[in-house]
Amino acid sequence: MHAAGQQSRTGFAIPGSQYKGRGAISNPGNRFEESAVEPLDDGWGTLSEELADLPPLATQLLREKSRTALTYNDSPDLGFDRSINPYRGCEHGCIYCYARPSHAYLGYSPGLDFETKLMFKPDLPALLERELSRPGYTPRPVALGANTDPYQPVERNVTLTRQVLEILERFNHPVTVVTKSALVLRDADILARMAAKNLAQVAISVTTLDAALARKMEPRAASPARRLAAMAELSRLGIPTAVLAAPMIPGLNDAELEKILLAGANAGAKRAGYVLLRLPLEIRALFEEWVARHFPDRARKVLALVRETRGGALNQSAFGQRQTGTGPYAELLQQRFLRMVSALGMERRDGGVASLDCEQFAVPRGTQMQARQMALF
Numbered sequence: 217m218h219a220a221g222q223q224s225r226t227g228f229a230i231p232g233s234q235y236k237g238r239g240a241i242s243n244p245g246n247r248f249e250e251s252a253v254e255p256l257d258d259g260w261g262t263l264s265e266e267l268a269d270l271p272p273l274a275t276q277l278l279r280e281k282s283r284t285a286l287t288y289n290d291s292p293d294l295g296f297d298r299s300i301n302p303y304r305g306c307e308h309g310c311i312y313c314y315a316r317p318s319h320a321y322l323g324y325s326p327g328l329d330f331e332t333k334l335m336f337k338p339d340l341p342a343l344l345e346r347e348l349s350r351p352g353y354t355p356r357p358v359a360l361g362a363n364t365d366p367y368q369p370v371e372r373n374v375t376l377t378r379q380v381l382e383i384l385e386r387f388n389h390p391v392t393v394v395t396k397s398a399l400v401l402r403d404a405d406i407l408a409r410m411a412a413k414n415l416a417q418v419a420i421s422v423t424t425l426d427a428a429l430a431r432k433m434e435p436r437a438a439s440p441a442r443r444l445a446a447m448a449e450l451s452r453l454g455i456p457t458a459v460l461a462a463p464m465i466p467g468l469n470d471a472e473l474e475k476i477l478l479a480g481a482n483a484g485a486k487r488a489g490y491v492l493l494r495l496p497l498e499i500r501a502l503f504e505e506w507v508a509r510h511f512p513d514r515a516r517k518v519l520a521l522v523r524e525t526r527g528g529a530l531n532q533s534a535f536g537q538r539q540t541g542t543g544p545y546a547e548l549l550q551q552r553f554l555r556m557v558s559a560l561g562m563e564r565r566d567g568g569v570a571s572l573d574c575e576q577f578a579v580p581r582g583t584q585m586q587a588r589q590m591a592l593f
Contacts, residue, residue: 234509235273235328237435239309241505243328244498273332275307277370280335285344286358291535295566296392299362300344302376304335306364308396310423310434311506312463315363317497326498331436334370341379345583348387355577357390367397369436381406386580388415390572394460396421398438398446404453411455414573419458419489419565420447422476424469432510433469444483451484458487458565464549465493466521467514468507473549474556481560489565490553492541493522495530503530521545 234241286298305319309331316326324333337343347353360366366377384391385406393400393407393416400407400418410416424430425440438446450457459480464470477488495503507515519530525541526532532541540550557564 237309238273238328238331239311239433239435239506240327240331240502241509242502243325244501245325273328275331275370276333277374278333278335280304280337282337282339282343285337285340285347287362294359294362296357296359296362298356299359300340300366300380301361301363302337302340302366302374302380303364303368303370305330305333307331307334307368307370308365308434308437310396310437311503312433312465312493312495312499313364314494314496314499316499316502318363320498327502334368336370336374336376338376340376341383344380344383348383348389349579349583355387355389355574357392357572357574358384359392359394361394365395365397365437366393367395367399369399371397371399378403378406381410385410385415386583388413388576388578390415390574390577392416392572393418394421395419396423396434396437396443398442401446401449404450404455407450407455408453411453413576414571415576417456417458417487417572418450419460419487420450420480420485421460421462422480423462424472425475425479426469426472429469444479447480447483447485451486456487457483457485458489459483459485460489460491460565461553462489462491463493464490465518466525466545466549467518468511470549473552477553477556477560477562481562485562487563487565488553488557488560490549491539492525492546492549494532494538495522495526496533500530525549 285300287301288298290297304322305324306313306315313330316330319326319330319333322335324330348355360377360380366380371377381391381403383389391410395418400420407416407418420443422440422443423433427439427441430437430440447457447459459477461473461476464473473490480488504515504519507518511518522530525543525546527542532538540546
């Protein structure tokens with residue numbers, strides 16, 4: 217990992233090559249660029265022969281000056297109206313990540329740049345404390361990790377997520393955490409204390425139980441076994457835990473839905489959720505490229521099934537359809553989920569966030585005066 221300033225952002229895919237430990241194969245320009253660059257072989261076959269095995273691609277950690285800590289939304293598809301995102305970009309490298317297109321707003325590519333050029337917000341803790349201290353602030357459960365994973369590898373050293381949790385605990389502010397990292401156990405002390413007051417829940421995403429498939433889809437995330445072990449430990453500590461089978465990719469991992477939910481229940485999860493694969497904006501081409509590279513024998517089938525669940529396209533952006541899709545295949549997936557959740561005696565996760573207690577929220581003594589002084593400058 218290297219700290220750096222903003223650098224040249226976009227490139228292209230070298231046919232037959234991929235950076236080790238990275239999910240995206242290429243680094244295409246984003247939708248705001250007026251020009252694009254493509255590789256051109258000079259006739260000697262050098263692109264496909266000499267450059268097939270690329271060296272590791274380093275991660276750059278870039279400082280971002282933030283103005284606010286809380287991000288608000290009014291989406292009817294989400295069970296929360298505010299979130300905190302300590303990082304932009306994610307080193308986990310999940311090829312399907314719906315947050316990839318947001319990197320284009322930074323002038324970077326949603327491809328390899330999203331995995332290697334990570335923005336972190338050093339001012340986030342101070343901003344959060346100030347916003348929670350404002351007169352008239354009304355507490356509601358805040359989602360930590362709604363965009364990119366709050367426990368991606370860089371968090372081990374940066375510790376922004378832990379600092380955020382420390383502030384939320386001091387204010388008795390309810391929080392729900394979403395991650396696919398076992399690093400969440402590092403903060404089990406805070407989460408357990410908050411959970412004892414009905415102020416915290418954790419959801420862990422398990423996309424597949426197949427370690428080989430997980431390594432291809434989400435190369436730097438924790439293995440499925442480690443995620444389930446983390447879920448079991450959180451549950452043992454009394455922290456309400458949910459399992460997310462997300463995303464379900466037709467023809468690739470959707471056959472595992474019931475097994476994932478069962479594994480989560482056996483690990484102590486009391487709630488469950490699922491999301492159908494979404495391919496908005498640049499993710500469509502990135503996913504097509506990825507599935508053709510890793511699964512050439514069934515790439516066509518996978519993409520055809522995705523279109524079947526998305527009204528003939530590769531994505532649906534309408535509210536009410538983005539998470540579950542439409543058509544017989546999508547409806548069957550939903551019925552399978554509901555039937556398994558009922559059989560396991562689990563609850564649907566989308567109703568769990570509302571059960572967190574907002575009445576205990578209080579601005580700690582001394583913080584209010586400090587916030588007022590900061591507001592003068």
